[in-house]
Amino acid sequence: MSFLGYKSIIEEGDLVLAFIGRDSIKPINVKAGEILNTRYGAFPHDIMIGSKYGAQVSGSKGFGFIHLLYPTPELWSISLPHRTQIVYTPDSSYIVQRLGITAGSRVIEAGTGSGSFSHALARTVNETGKLFTYEFHESRYLEAKKEFEDHHLPNFIITHRDVCENGFDIIQNDETVDVSADSVFLDLPSPWTAIPRLKSVVAKGKRIGICCFSPCIEQVLKTVEALEAEGWTGIEMVEVAGRKWEARKDMVRTLDDALDRLRDVKRRQLEGIEKVKLIRAQRDNTPVESADVEVSSGSKREATEEADSEEPISKKARGFNPWGRGIRVREGDEAYQWFNVTRGEGEVKSHTSYLTFAHYLNFDDE
Amino acid sequence: MSELERAWSVEKTTIRAHARCLVRLPSDQLKIVELRPGGSISLGKFGAFFVDDVLGHKYGQTFEIVDDKKVIPVPGMTYTGSKDAEDDTAAAESADSAVADDLIRLALKSGVNNQEIQDLGAEVQKLSNADIEEMKKQGSSGQIGQAIIDKIIQGHDSFEKKTVFSQQKYLKRKQQKFLRRFTIDYLGxxxxxxxxxxxxxxxxxxxxxxxxxxxxxxxxxxxxxxxxxxxxxxxxxxxxxxxxxxxxxxxxxxxxxxxxxxxxxxxxxxxxxxxxxxxxxxxxxxxxxxxxxxxxxxxxxxxxxxxxxxxxxxxxxxxxxxxxxxxxxxxxxxxxxxxxxxxxxxxxxxxxxxxxxxxxxxxxxxxxxxxxxxxxxxxxxxxxxxxxxxxxxxxxxxxxxxxxxxxxxxxxxxxxxxxxxxxxxxVFPKEGITAIGRGRKKKKLNSEEPVEV
The missing domain is CATH 3.40.50.150 (Vaccinia Virus protein VP39)
Structure with missing residues (x-):
């Protein structure tokens, strides 16, 4: 298993993303004898070993299921343990595309945070490229380091460092590591303090791209001023808005059906009154006055669908019932008419951060 | 390096002969060109340039056409400040501060707001189109564009009544029209x-x-x-x-x-x-x-x-x-x-x-x-x-x-x-799987068809 390539069959020791539901994807390291417990049942790891990535497996009791997915950075970003606010795919994919990051790119990322973007970057720069990621928070650094190692990312150097204070230079075995980054991503509270420290680690004789990721406009202002002061050009700030929809069905309710239903209600009311009168008359032995209200033609469609149902018929479901009121109707039930719709998320991310882009023509002393 | 690796090793840094690249013009127009050594490339009203002059420079470099098709590197599209542009490539001032410098160079005053600005249409400009065309004919050097812009500003009656912001915008517009510059970018x-x-x-x-x-x-x-x-x-x-x-x-x-x-x-x-x-x-x-x-x-x-x-x-x-x-x-x-x-x-x-x-x-x-x-x-x-x-x-x-x-x-x-x-x-669906949930009771009674959670 590797985020930098694919395989088809799950083996012991592999990372599997157990898809439980849209908002619930659980990363598991497959180990014989262990069991994954979910709200849909228990799933022994033994049934996963040897099965294909993408397989649907049922729980040990024979019902409930999960899907076994291959880890990609995009699925990982949905399932990962959040240590900080993460960079979501609409932002991260645009940053990668706009900075022109491809296989072979050398990228600086500070800070590492939850490592969501790190995975996407490591995948894209791949084996021929390199990711230099920095995290100043010690336990977050340790967790990220372990995670990247567990995920066999072969192409990164993670450094425990406050880059705003101590810059980006990396010393390994008494030697300065050649960073020569061509792209820089700064997700820091004060990127303007880190920008002046980049000179020694960006590639010489090249056009360098940068993206600073800040939630507040005041931060953008300071960042732009620092970029200008340091000779960066083509400064532009943008916002990315990602929206998601799901295909759903909405019942078609026609005016004619609504009219017929009211007519039916009225007819049944009158029938009820007549019935009551009749009962009273029989009880009191008095003659019946006939109603001078016209009774509607009656219903086209009686509530028959629920006749064979196990559930008791509620009061609402009586009479002409064109939309299945009072009974449970599954979305898309063929007895009804449906409109294909797309439903947006209940809550959207209306602001993630401002993305300030710039480039630096590092054409001096190649 | 194998034959294939060589075929794939795309030069991303230095502008080389026969490369396909993107040319950005001051008007924000784009061109995709092939850099054939010995040849020249036409940029329409902005002139033309010798390919050999741009080879060996880095992607992202801006050039100015100085003399009949001859080009020199300049720090940026709107940069105008120093004469020794050639040695000053890395000064790379931001576009806007360069424009501001230009206004200082012309030693012009600015207004506080637009209270004094009258809409007189073309009357505010003493320079006619014919005058500009005449100047263009006087030479193909890079300085001509700058000279035209200077003249246009001097010929503008109410330029000094404009605010600094508005002056900067005006200057930028004129630069996009008259400067004979272009940037060569990597074709990603x-x-x-x-x-x-x-x-x-x-x-x-x-x-x-x-x-x-x-x-x-x-x-x-x-x-x-x-x-x-x-x-x-x-x-x-x-x-x-x-x-x-x-x-x-x-x-x-x-x-x-x-x-x-x-x-x-x-x-x-x-x-x-x-x-x-x-x-x-x-x-x-x-x-x-x-x-x-x-x-x-x-x-x-x-x-x-x-x-x-x-x-x-x-x-x-x-x-x-x-x-x-x-x-x-x-x-x-x-x-x-x-x-x-x-x-x-x-x-x-x-x-x-x-x-x-x-x-x-x-x-x-x-x-x-x-x-x-x-x-x-x-x-x-x-x-x-x-x-x-x-x-x-x-x-x-x-x-x-x-x-x-x-x-x-x-x-x-x-x-x-x-x-x-x-x-x-x-994914690969498994036959006969039943989801947990409200459908389960019904499914037991009716069919074996799986339903989604």
């Missing part, structure tokens, strides 16, 4: 998209850079992948995939005509050999009905020897093509692709379900359309198809800002559209 996928989108958005299916980026990520495009692609953008998506894969892996392109339309690759950074090696093409008929492909029949050597040279050539060409097709048919038969990107006006809801069998387990299916209704219809179609997990529709939109300290605000206008992306994962 984003630049290719920008160029073709600028020519005709419909030709690239209204695809935006952010949609292209998110498709590359959702489809998990990386070196070594074995991808399936249907691309009606003229090859922009293919270009982006090749850029991310850097020579490793394979893209099988399925097209609906006799030949695929990859117009974008005709002018690309990738060599023809490299593309031939990585990109396999097949039409939809051969893809879905490989039995229609007639196997190649080798003729006896003696018979070929007797052919005329032209006929012989045709024979070998046909043989090559037939064997190539055979290879692609074998690839398709094997299936198990590492994902698919589908961007075509051929209705996805009719086509995509037919491709699913060929896609490997847990691999992404990414579909693009300029219209939400189209991806929505697909989403409805596959919502009953248990082979596609968690289908969703995503739209991503970038909103650009005017980024000048003290005057930061979203731009008044931006491009609309940008398309919609469908994303789902190919």
């Amino acid at each position: 996928a984003s630049q290719v998209l920008q160029y073709y989108y600028g020519k005709d958005p419909g030709r690239v299916l209204d695809l935006s850079e952010e949609s292209l980026g998110i498709m590359m990520n959702y489809a998990n495009i990386m070196p070594g992948g074995n991808y399936l692609l249907v691309d009606e953008t003229g090859g922009v998506i293919l270009y982006a995939m090749l850029e991310r894969m850097q020579g490793k892996g394979r893209v099988t392109v399925v097209h609906e005509n006799e030949h695929p339309n990859h117009i974008v690759l005709n002018n690309s950074i990738f060599s023809a050999e490299a593309v031939d090696d990585m990109v396999k093409t097949i039409n939809i008929l051969n893809f879905f009905e490989p039995e229609v492909v007639v196997p190649w029949k080798e003729l006896p050597e003696e018979e070929i020897e007797e052919y005329k040279p032209s006929k012989k050539q045709t024979y070998f060409r046909r043989k090559k093509r037939a064997l190539e097709l055979q290879t692609v048919v074998e690839i398709v038969k094997k299936g198990n692709f590492d994902g698919m990107i589908y961007a075509s006006t051929l209705s996805p809801s009719t086509a995509v379900p037919r491709f699913i069998e060929k896609i490997g387990g847990s691999r992404p299916i990414v579909v693009y359309s300029p219209y939400i209704e189209v991806v929505s219809e697909l989403s409805h179609t596959v919502s009953k198809d248990l082979r596609v997990l968690a289908p969703s529709i995503i739209a991503t939109r970038v909103r650009p800002y005017q980024t000048i300290p003290g005057r930061i605000h979203p731009l008044m206008s931006m491009r609309g559209g940008g398309g919609y992306v469908f994303w789902g994962t190919r």
Whole structure:
């Protein structure tokens, strides 16, 4: 298993993303004898070993299921343990595309945070490229380091460092590591303090791209001023808005059906009154006055669908019932008419951060 | 370095002979050109330049046409300050501070607001069009553009009544019109998209850079992948995939005509050999009905020897093509692709379900359309198809800002559209599985049909 390539069959020791539901994807390291417990049942790891990535497996009791997915950075970003606010795919994919990051790119990322973007970057720069990621928070650094190692990312150097204070230079075995980054991503509270420290680690004789990721406009202002002061050009700030929809069905309710239903209600009311009168008359032995209200033609469609149902018929479901009121109707039930719709998320991310882009023509002393 | 590695080692830093690159003009117009050594390239009203003068410089460098087609590097498109521009490349001042410097150089006053500005139309300008044309004829040197701008400002009656902001905007507009400058940029996928989108958005299916980026990520495009692609953008998506894969892996392109339309690759950074090696093409008929492909029949050597040279050539060409097709048919038969990107006006809801069998387990299916209704219809179609997990529709939109300290605000206008992306994962449904939930009681009584959670 590797985020930098694919395989088809799950083996012991592999990372599997157990898809439980849209908002619930659980990363598991497959180990014989262990069991994954979910709200849909228990799933022994033994049934996963040897099965294909993408397989649907049922729980040990024979019902409930999960899907076994291959880890990609995009699925990982949905399932990962959040240590900080993460960079979501609409932002991260645009940053990668706009900075022109491809296989072979050398990228600086500070800070590492939850490592969501790190995975996407490591995948894209791949084996021929390199990711230099920095995290100043010690336990977050340790967790990220372990995670990247567990995920066999072969192409990164993670450094425990406050880059705003101590810059980006990396010393390994008494030697300065050649960073020569061509792209820089700064997700820091004060990127303007880190920008002046980049000179020694960006590639010489090249056009360098940068993206600073800040939630507040005041931060953008300071960042732009620092970029200008340091000779960066083509400064532009943008916002990315990602929206998601799901295909759903909405019942078609026609005016004619609504009219017929009211007519039916009225007819049944009158029938009820007549019935009551009749009962009273029989009880009191008095003659019946006939109603001078016209009774509607009656219903086209009686509530028959629920006749064979196990559930008791509620009061609402009586009479002409064109939309299945009072009974449970599954979305898309063929007895009804449906409109294909797309439903947006209940809550959207209306602001993630401002993305300030710039480039630096590092054409001096190649 | 192997032959193939050399074919794929695209120079991303230095401007080299025969490279295809992007030329940005002061008017924000774009051109894709091939840098043939010894030749010159015309930039329309901005003049022309000798290719040899730009070779050896770095991508991102701005040049100024100083003398008949001769160019020198300058720090930026709107930079005007120092005379020794050649040594000052890295001074690289930001566009706006350069404009501000220019205003200082002209020692002009500015207004506080627009109270004193009268709308007099053309009357405020003493310089006539004829005067400007006359000046243009006086020479082709780079200084002419600057001289014209200086004259225009001096001839502007109420320039000094304008605010500094408004003066800067005015100056920038004039620079875009008269300066003989251009920037040479690396021709990446984003630049290719920008160029073709600028020519005709419909030709690239209204695809935006952010949609292209998110498709590359959702489809998990990386070196070594074995991808399936249907691309009606003229090859922009293919270009982006090749850029991310850097020579490793394979893209099988399925097209609906006799030949695929990859117009974008005709002018690309990738060599023809490299593309031939990585990109396999097949039409939809051969893809879905490989039995229609007639196997190649080798003729006896003696018979070929007797052919005329032209006929012989045709024979070998046909043989090559037939064997190539055979290879692609074998690839398709094997299936198990590492994902698919589908961007075509051929209705996805009719086509995509037919491709699913060929896609490997847990691999992404990414579909693009300029219209939400189209991806929505697909989403409805596959919502009953248990082979596609968690289908969703995503739209991503970038909103650009005017980024000048003290005057930061979203731009008044931006491009609309940008398309919609469908994303789902190919899975293998297991027969007879029952979900936990409200349907379970009913299912026990009725059928064995699985339902989704």
